[in-house]
Amino acid sequence: MNKTLLQKLSTWTILLTMVVIILGAYTRLTDAGLGCPDWPGCYGFIKVPMTESRIAQAEMAFPERPLEPFKAWNEMIHRYFAGTLGLMIAAIFFISWFGKFSAPRLLPSVLAVLVIFQAALGAWTVTLSLLPIVVMAHLMGGFTLLCLLGLYWLQLRPELLQGMEPQLHKLKPLAVLTTVVVALQIALGGWTAANYAALACLELPICEPGWASRLELGEAFSLHLGYDDYEFGVMSQDARQTIHVFHRIGAGITLLVTGLFSWLLWQQAKTDLMKKLALALGAILLLQFILGVLNIVLHLPLLNAVAHNFVGANLLLCMVVILYQLRRRTREQET
Structure with missing residues (x-):
């Protein structure tokens, strides 16, 4: 009974995590990250103040940031869903x-610690403006x-894992490299978004003419500590262009490395599971590239x-699942 409950709970938790990731991106992209200037409430209330008296009280408490209901609700809805996710991980x-019954315990323990740290990052996102x-770390924490x-979901369903494929052992180093490349590119994308550099270059394939002479590496990858408010960014336009250029170059590298790995995996895999994972990886990669261009x-x-x-x-989830499958088969081969 408990195992069936865990299986269902893990599925719903994954789906909720996806919703929270979507809401987090929506909150950030609608500039609602400071829609509520305090945490965990909103202007001192458990929900967005709506009555005239509460709005007046809120704006008196935070005169430097007048209430914008649309942004405040975006932020609070994200927090409500994130809080529910924390409770579900605690239940797991x-x-x-x-x-x-005997169940995996390591991953639930790591998840519990991570979701607590993720909550702290959410609080610091607001309190450190x-x-x-912190914004980039919060994004990476969610991913x-x-x-x-995803790995825990698989651990609860060992019957889904198919037999060993010794011929895939040689792809493991490339799988590790691909996972690292994807993770670094996502981090670079988070850094781009956190510094409001997504529109710093509007021409393809790299940037506006003369971009190479305007690179500002020191400023672009400095933490810029000590500012009171980071909303809408504190970097110069050249530094933002530098971040954007590196994200585009990273996209090209990610496309090549991940595309190569997907193709090799599809060619060499024998089981339906690994072939489907290879095709899924290629399809997701292509979709991500198209969305980036758009x-x-x-x-x-x-x-x-x-x-x-x-x-x-x-x-990233697809790559982690594939790497898990390859490492599992390697361990089986060694034993």
Whole structure:
């Protein structure tokens, strides 16, 4: 009974994590990250103040940031869903440790610690006024939660894992490299978004003419600590262009490395599972590349940008699942 409950709970938790990732991207892209200038409430209330008296009280408490209901609701809805996700991960942790059957315990423990740290990052995002390194870390934390939940989902369903494929052993180093490349590109995308550099270059394939002479590496990858407010960015236009250029170059590298790995995996895999994972990886990679190009051509339309963020999370999830399968088969071969 407990095992069936955990299986269902893990599925719903993964789906909720995806919703939280989408809401987080939507909140960031609608500039609602400081829609509520305090945490965990909103202007001192558990929900967005709506009556005239509460609005007056809120604006008296935070005169430097007048209430914008649309942005405030975006932020609070994200927090409500994130809080529910935390409770579901806590339930997974307690059932795994105290249930009446043998269940994996390491990943639920890591997930519990990570979701607590993720909550802290959410609080720091607000209290440190969108400090870019915190915003980027919050994004990466959400993606990491999704990937670990995916692995836990697989651990609860060992019957889905197919037999060993010794011929895939030689692809493991490339799988590790590909996972690292994807993770670094996502981090670079988070740094681009956190520093409001998504529209710093509007021409293809790299940037506006003369971009190479305007590179500002020191400023672009500095933490810029000590500012009171990071909303809408504190970097110069040249520094933002530098970040954007590196993200585009990273996109090209990611496309080549991940595309090569997907093709090799599809060619060499024998089981349906690995072939399907290879095809899924290639399809997600292509979709992510198209969404990235559309972000430039259409000047960052909201739904497209949210989709770019969400598909990036799924690209990393797919690579982590594939790497898990390859490492598992390697261990089986060694034993």
